[in-house]
Amino acid sequence: MADRLAVTKGHGTENDFVLVPDLDGALGLSPARAAWLADRRAGLGGDGVIRVVPTERAEESAVRDQAGVARWFMDYRNADGSAAEMCGNGTRVFAEYLRREGLESADEFVIATRAGAKQVRREGGQWTVALGPWRLVDPVTADRDGSDARVHIGDGEPFSALSVDLGNPHTVVALPEGVDLAGLDLGRAPLVRPAPAEGTNVELVRPIGPGHVAMRVHERGVGETRSCGTGACAAAVATSFWAGSLDTGATWRVDVAGGRLTVHLLPGHGVELAGPAVLVADGSVPLALLPD
Structure with a gap:
């Protein structure tokens, strides 16, 4: 229907998204429209919005260059409408x-x-x-491996952290003994110092056993979410690094509020993420409701 926008609601370990088909690339998706769709009160609600568009019709030339290998572009937007590099749960x-x-x-x-x-x-x-490949990033120099980040949560003492790049930025904290993962207040964004230029997702990690961690995450442009796929991978990489072993072939279970994800560490700093993907509902929205 020309006066309505088709939408689908889906989630991966309760990290939820509004999917918008734009199969001829004519629709586009402004930051204001994406933010409205993601709004849990005025709109449909989601941690992000995904436009489904032919790769050759993408606005960015670097994305169009992928048309030879990928027919479809996952145009991912954070809940605040800002464009993001990608999303691990969203890809599934x-x-x-x-x-x-x-x-x-x-x-x-x-x-x-x-x-x-x-x-x-x-x-x-x-x-x-x-x-694809991950890399450890020194947040100060951004040109060597290292761990100089500090993360402030509330008014307590800062935690040391490791910066991990997975195509999007992550800052991983291994919580010290005696700090309750469930009791931390993520109602406001953790303060990361030095502040990454493009912002960062922050993962708080508690080891459970060999190859097994629990995680909470505060995503940039969104807030705390029930899950983050690239964040789970960052947590596995960082925990392996702290343990002194980035073994090829290691498999990690990462428990998040919305379920469990599986992370495989591969040769050449590669990583794979496995988990569920659920399409919950289909519908449409009157175009007249969308902001300009």
Whole structure:
């Protein structure tokens, strides 16, 4: 219907998204419209908004360059409407949508993101996404491995942290003994010093056992979310680094508020993320309600 916008609601471990098909690339999605769709009171509600658009119709030339390997671009927006590089949970929900709609028919294919082309595959009823190489980032010099970040939560003493780049920025805190993960107040954004120029997601991690951690996350442009896929990968990388072992082939279980994700560390600083993807509902929104 020309006067209505088609939408689908989905989630990956309760990290939820509004998907908007733009199959001819004519719609576009302004920051104000994305923020309205993500608004949990005035709009539909979600941690982010994903526009489904042909890669060749993307606005950014760096994304269009991926058209030779990826037919579809995951145009991901944070809840505040700002554009983000990519989203680990979102890639799986995006892949599930493409399969359901017949836009992709194979069990393995490539999608385009602002962080580069990502290969996804379906196995065992879940989706696995190859997120590409990670790197440790010194937040001061940004040109060598290191750990100089400090994270302030509330009025307490700052925690030391490790900065991990997974195509989008993360700052991972391993909580000291005696600090209750569940009791930390993430109602306001943690203060990271030095402040990353593009902002950062902050992961708070509690080891549970070998290859097993629990995590809470505050996402930039969103707030605390029930899950973060790239954040789970950052947590696994950082915990392996602190343990003195970034073993190739290591598998991590990462418990988040919305469920459990599985992270595989691969050769060459590669990483894969596996987990569920659920499409919850389909509907439409009157275009007249959307802001300009």
